[in-house]
Amino acid sequence: MEYMLIFTESAADFAKRNDPNEAPAYWGAWSAYAGAVAQSGIMVSGAGLQPPETATTVRIRDGKRTLHDGPYAEAKEMLAGFFVIEVPDLDTALEWAARSPASSYSSTEVRPVMPTPSKS
């Protein structure tokens, strides 16, 4: 089954990416984690995302289009990236979620990916 691991980070976590003292540990942990996922042969797809302040949100209500700078909703923990992995069951997906650096400081949400209808 395919599961999406949805990584969230706080503003402080995002700031680590460019902090000279924190960045080596931050990127070291993430690249090791991504490497372990890749080497286990379970990676379907994935990406890291630029911080939430780079987001632009589009909304159309009653024919009226509004754009605003920033994410859809401000929260303590914001979307930072995701992996889609192919594993036998939820237990295995949870094991991989626990290993993500995000789980140690923010959180990782695990969601089953909806199966695509087969094209016949």
Next chain:
Amino acid sequence: MKASASETLDATVRRSYATLLGYLASRAGGDLAGAEDALSEALLAAVKQWPEQGVPERPEAWLLSVARRRLIDDQRKSQVRERFSESIQQALESADELAGSGEGFPDERLKLLFVCTHPAIDEAMRTPLMLQTVLGLDATLIASAFLVSPVAIAQRLVRVKAKIKAAGIPFEVPEREQWDERFSFVLDAIYAAFSCGWQSSFESQTRGEMAVEAIRLGDLAVALVPGEPEALGLLSLMLHCHARRPARVDATGGYVPLDEQVIALWDHSMIDRAERVLKTAGEMGRPGRFQIEAAIQSVHAQRRVTGRVEWLVIAQLYESLLTFTGALGARIGHAIAVGHAYGAEQGWALLDALPMDRLEEHQPYWAARGHLLKQTGRVEAAREAYDRAIGLCDDAAVRGYLMGRRNAE
């Protein structure tokens, strides 16, 4: 609820949950789920009634009596079990008399331990079942400890209990000829509670809580079956490991490996107890896996006196351990000990000979590999192994430690 009523109830649950449940399940023909429901109802009634009506003089007897009424009602309602209900009702009536008579009621907790670890039950579910039925832990805590979804674990526990009932798994202590094997399942399940998450998250709070619960189970096993050296060995092993918990993290939250821990931070009275327990086990003259593992921990603890780790002795103990178990953890530990005792090349040779198929995602293996590769001067391969260990790690303290080792010259 008034403090005194709620405190009494908490204390009663902690002291007697397994005793009450074991007794009810035994009298209900081994219907664990039914007995649990009845006991829950009795506890709920206590929450409501004790603050108003006062705490009963003998709380256990009170709970038993309420639970018994509920069980009898259930028996009456159950068409399927009509044939049995008469005898069960009789048993329950006598149970109530017993509970009311002021005499103690029989201790059925050992049967409970054996039911939970019956070979017909999926091995992965034996420990969760034991934690729930013997200690009364809730499913959410068990789910967190075993990294399984709370909904899934709750469903699996329900299914397991339905199977116990449907398959007629007997609520009894096994016969002599099955004893050794069945008792080893009990000990394995207790150890699994202790070591849940051990493979990766050495330091998590959840793990600490589960370790305490597992030691409670170990104490219980020893109390119920005092003549089994392996039960003592397991208890000693758990006490040794748990005694060092305060020393595993430094002031900045960093992970400290065993041979670098500050001895003053160890819980010395717990270590003393671990040593006494192991000595008692040794005097019985029947060595086994848990006694040897405890002995290995005991050698580490002797650093208190000698100031050094006797790796030669540890390597020898691992060799005898491997005659009892081929578990990966033991084989990795053996390679590390040999590396210390006889040189990194020899340790590396042992580690490198392990079958890879079961180790791909085994974090301690990759950490050991990084360690031994580095010591034998294979710097680039060591970095790759450390990277893998870091990527498989689910604990921030250990992750930070491994990253430090990876980057150290």
